Amino acid sequence: MEKPDIAAVIGAGIMGHGVAQCLAENGVRVRLVDQSAQLLDRARQWISDNLDYMVELGRLPAGGPPAIRARIDYVTDLEPALPGVGYVLEAVTENMDVKRQVWQQLGQHAPADAVLASNTSSYDINELAAGITGPGRILGTHWFHPPQITPCVEVIPADRTLPACVDWTLGFLTAIGKVPTVCRSAAGFVANRIQLAMAREALALVEEGLATPAEVDRIVKTSFGFRLSAFGPFEIIDQAGADTYRRVYEYLYAKMPREAFSPAALLERQVAAGRTGLKSSAGFYDYGPGAADAMRRERDRRLYARLDLCRSEWGMSDAP
Ligand SMILES: NC(=O)c1ccc[n+]([C@@H]2O[C@H](COP(=O)([O-])OP(=O)(O)OC[C@H]3O[C@@H](n4cnc5c(N)ncnc54)[C@H](O)[C@@H]3O)[C@@H](O)[C@H]2O)c1
Numbered sequence: 484m485e486k487p488d489i490a491a492v493i494g495a496g497i498m499g500h501g502v503a504q505c506l507a508e509n510g511v512r513v514r515l516v517d518q519s520a521q522l523l524d525r526a527r528q529w530i531s532d533n534l535d536y537m538v539e540l541g542r543l544p545a546g547g548p549p550a551i552r553a554r555i556d557y558v559t560d561l562e563p564a565l566p567g568v569g570y571v572l573e574a575v576t577e578n579m580d581v582k583r584q585v586w587q588q589l590g591q592h593a594p595a596d597a598v599l600a601s602n603t604s605s606y607d608i609n610e611l612a613a614g615i616t617g618p619g620r621i622l623g624t625h626w627f628h629p630p631q632i633t634p635c636v637e638v639i640p641a642d643r644t645l646p647a648c649v650d651w652t653l654g655f656l657t658a659i660g661k662v663p664t665v666c667r668s669a670a671g672f673v674a675n676r677i678q679l680a681m682a683r684e685a686l687a688l689v690e691e692g693l694a695t696p697a698e699v700d701r702i703v704k705t706s707f708g709f710r711l712s713a714f715g716p717f718e719i720i721d722q723a724g725a726d727t728y729r730r731v732y733e734y735l736y737a738k739m740p741r742e743a744f745s746p747a748a749l750l751e752r753q754v755a756a757g758r759t760g761l762k763s764s765a766g767f768y769d770y771g772p773g774a775a776d777a778m779r780r781e782r783d784r785r786l787y788a789r790l791d792l793c794r795s796e797w798g799m800s801d802a803p
Pocket residue numbers: 493494495496497498499516517518522573574575576577578581585602603604605625626627628
C-alpha cells in the first residue's frame with residue numbers, strides 16, 4: 484500500500500503531535516506546523532516522552548526513538564512546509580474561522596496531487612472545503628485520541644471528494660496500522676454523535692445526584708464499556724434482544740419523555756419483523772444455521788480475554 488514520503492500536520496496540539504509521531508513511527512517524514520517555537524517545543528517534548536515510554540514498555544527498541552524523532556521537522560510557517568507533501572492533516576483549534584484561514588492557504592499552496600484532510604471532530608467537511616481550490620482532494624480523516632495508539636480513523640468524503648482520494652487514504656491509513664472506516668459528512672460524524680450522547684447522560688446523572696463521577700465511571704468501565712471494544716451497539720442489541728431493548732425504551736420514555744429514550748423507528752421495525760437478534764437467528768445481522776451458537780462462543784472468547792486484561796489492571800491500581 485502506498486504511503487506518502489512526506490506529510491504535513493498543521494497544529495501541534497493534543498492531536499497533531501500524536502499524529503506526527505504515528506506517521507514518523509511508520510517511516511513518513513513529517514513537517515509539524517504551529518504558530519510559535521514554544522508550542523513546537525512543547526510538542527517535541529511530548530513526542531520525546533511518548534517514545535521514551537514506548538521503549539520502557541518494550542514497544543520500541545532502545546535505538547528506535549532517535550530515528551523516529553529525526554523524521555519530524557518543526558516549522559512555524561505553513562507555506563514552506565507544503566512542497567512535496569502527499570498528505571496534509573489540518574489539526575488546528577476547533578474554530579471554524581481559524582480552520583477556514585488555514586484551508587484557504589492549503590488550497591493555494593499545497594501540491595495539486597496531495598490529499599488534504601481535516602481532523603475536525605464535528606464540522607461538516609463540505610463547509611470546511613467550500614470554495615477551496617481542488618475540492619476533489621479534500622476529505623476528513625478524523626483520528627481519535629491518543630492518535631498514535633487508537634486504531635479508528637473516520638474517513639469522511641465531502642460531496643466533491645474524488646473516489647481515488649478516498650481509496651488512497653484508506654490504503655495509506657491501513658498501511659500504517661490504522662482501522663479506517665468511511666462515513667458520510669454531517670455534523671459529528673459517527674463516533675462523536677454516540678460519544679457525546681453518552682457523555683450527556685453521564686453529566687445529567689451526576690447533575691441529578693444519582694451517582695458521583697467516580698461511580699458513573701466505575702459502572703461504565705465494568706459494564707457496557709467493558710464490552711464495547713469487543714462488540715458494537717448493533718451486535719450488542721442482537722445479543723441482548725431487540726424486543727428487550729424496545730421494552731426498556733418504552734418504560735424509560737414513559738418516565739423520561741425525551742428524544743433520547745423514544746424507541747427508534749428502526750428498532751420498532753426490527754421487532755415487528757421478528758428480527759430480535761441471536762435468539763431468533765436474525766437481527767441487524769443474519770445468523771444462519773449454527774451461526775448463533777458460533778457467535779455466543781465468540782462472545783465468550785472475546786469477553787474472557789478482556790476480563791483477564793481488566794482484572795490484571797484493576798488489581799494493580801486502578802480498581803474501578
Ligand atoms: N482533543 C481530542 O480528543 C480530539 C480528538 C479528535 C479530533 N480532535 C480535533 O482535532 C483538532 C485539534 O484538536 P486538539 O485537541 O489537538 O487541539 P489543541 O488546542 O490541543 O491544538 C490545536 C493547535 O492548533 C494550533 N493552531 C491554531 N491555529 C493555527 C494556525 N493557523 N496554524 C498552525 N497551528 C495553529 C494551536 O496553536 C494549537 O497548538 C480539532 O479540530 C479537534 O476538534 C480533537
